[in-house]
Amino acid sequence: MAPRPWSHGHVVAIVEAVCAVVAAGYLVVIGVSAEVEGTAGRSAFDRGLPFLAALVVLALLGRWAVRSWRTAERERAHHQPGHREPGRVELPGTGAAGQAGAEPSGDGSIHDSPRDEQPExxxxxxxxxxxxxxxxxxxxxxxxxxxxxxxxxxxxxxxxxxxxxxxxxxxxxxxxxxxxxxxxxxxxxxHTAALAFHDSHVEQDPGSLRHQIDDLARLTAGEVAIVAGDIDVEWVDGVRAARTRVTLTVGGERLALDYLGTAKQLSTVIPVAVARTLRGLPDGKRPTRRLAWLWSDQGVWITVLPAGVDLARLDADLGDLLEAGVGWEWVDEQQPMAAGEE
Structure with a gap:
């Protein structure tokens, strides 16, 4: 069956591109209107500010649109007929035989030989x-x-x-x-036994919430058991929110969560509640590692780190490679966010 010409990712990219053009155009109109009304008492900076803002908005939203489009294209390529599922490739110097046909490229990366289908x-x-x-x-x-x-x-x-x-x-x-x-x-x-990614914009249905809990259980496996119980999502008439009720056990402690979520916006009630419960377990049951997270414009990366790790030092080691204003945080120290209550 031929792949769909458009996916949700393509639509998102188009919407972002349209928003970029509309927002930039609006700012340009403001700037032109101000020029028509007269420039008395206005500095060159004041006169140019709307046009500068238009360029910034166009560049930022345009970059998001390009990124969304590329992601959608990659996902579509993965579903093309004849797409080959990846096998294992051994790195040079490991002493193990690599996948048949695998060889280093000129830039040092490892990929299959040219006879296999590769991005152009x-x-x-x-x-x-x-x-x-x-x-x-x-x-x-x-x-x-x-x-x-x-x-x-x-x-x-x-x-x-x-x-x-x-x-x-x-x-x-x-x-x-x-x-x-x-x-x-x-x-x-x-590489991700100690990592989980929760997308900011994905269906927040019972299956997705159960998957989030399973991720937390995987991260804490070996120290504390986390088990999902009943999960119910009920739409609230007349509003975009969904009454979300979740039960689970954390190290034998039963949690009953009740909050307003939304259809496709991530809430952080579950991970914060789990993290706080883990830290509150008595000696002998409390894990040696704590949940920590790092946000991006796409969602949140959650990991487990030794309780004594200095997150400020970790951020300092990463320096300006972190996105502006974002760093690693202990989840149990954060306030839970219920998307339907924002």
Whole structure:
């Protein structure tokens, strides 16, 4: 069956592009109108501000639109007839035989030989960009965020380049999802036993909420058991909110959560409640690791770190590779956000 020409991701990209043009156009109209009314008492900066704002809005929203379109195209490519599921590729120097036909490319990344179908255009990073990817991987590896294996940064470079420079921690983490498109054989699960990603804009139905709880259970497995119970989502008449009721057990403690969620906007009531319960368990049952998270414009990355880790030091080690104003946080110290109550 032929793939659909348009997906939800394509529609999102088009909406973002239209918003970029409309918003920029509105600001230009404001600037032109002000010029028509007269410039007396206005500095050159005041006169140019609407036009500068229009350029910034167009660049920012336009970049989001391009990123959404590329993501949709990658997802469609994965569902094309004949698309080959990735196998394992061994890195040079490991002493193990690689996948048949796998060979290093000229830029140091690993992919299948030219006889296998590959993307025609392979994005590349600048030298400083490659160094930034390597630094992010090194810092997060030292914090034990990549488990059971640390990814080779070369295998992430093209996925990060697809996001664009400057390189950010969030882009490197997102590349874990996308690296297998550029390097068939890259295995997401090899590096994310201590990581979970919760999308900010995904169906918040019982199945999705159960998956979120299962992620938290996976992260704490071996120390504390987390088990999902009943999950019920009921739409509230006349409003966009959904009454959400969730029961679960955390280390034997039963939680009953009741909050207003929405159809497609992530709430953080569940992870915050779980994190606080973990920290409140008595000695002997309390885990040695705490839930921590890092937000991006697409959602939140959740991990488990030793309770004594200095998150300020971790952020300092990452420096300006973190997106502005965003850093690692202990989940149990945050206020829960119910999307339907915002």
């Amino acid at each position: 255009v392979r994005p590349t990073l600048s030298g400083p960009g490659r160094d930034a990817v390597a630094k992010v991987v090194s810092v997060l590896a030292d914090a034990e965020i990549f488990r059971p294996q640390v990814p080779d940064p070369r295998l992430l470079e093209q996925a990060v380049a697809d996001h664009g420079e400057p390189v950010t921690v969030q882009a490197v983490l997102a590349a874990l999802h996308e690296a297998d498109y550029w390097n068939p054989g890259f295995r997401f699960d090899d």
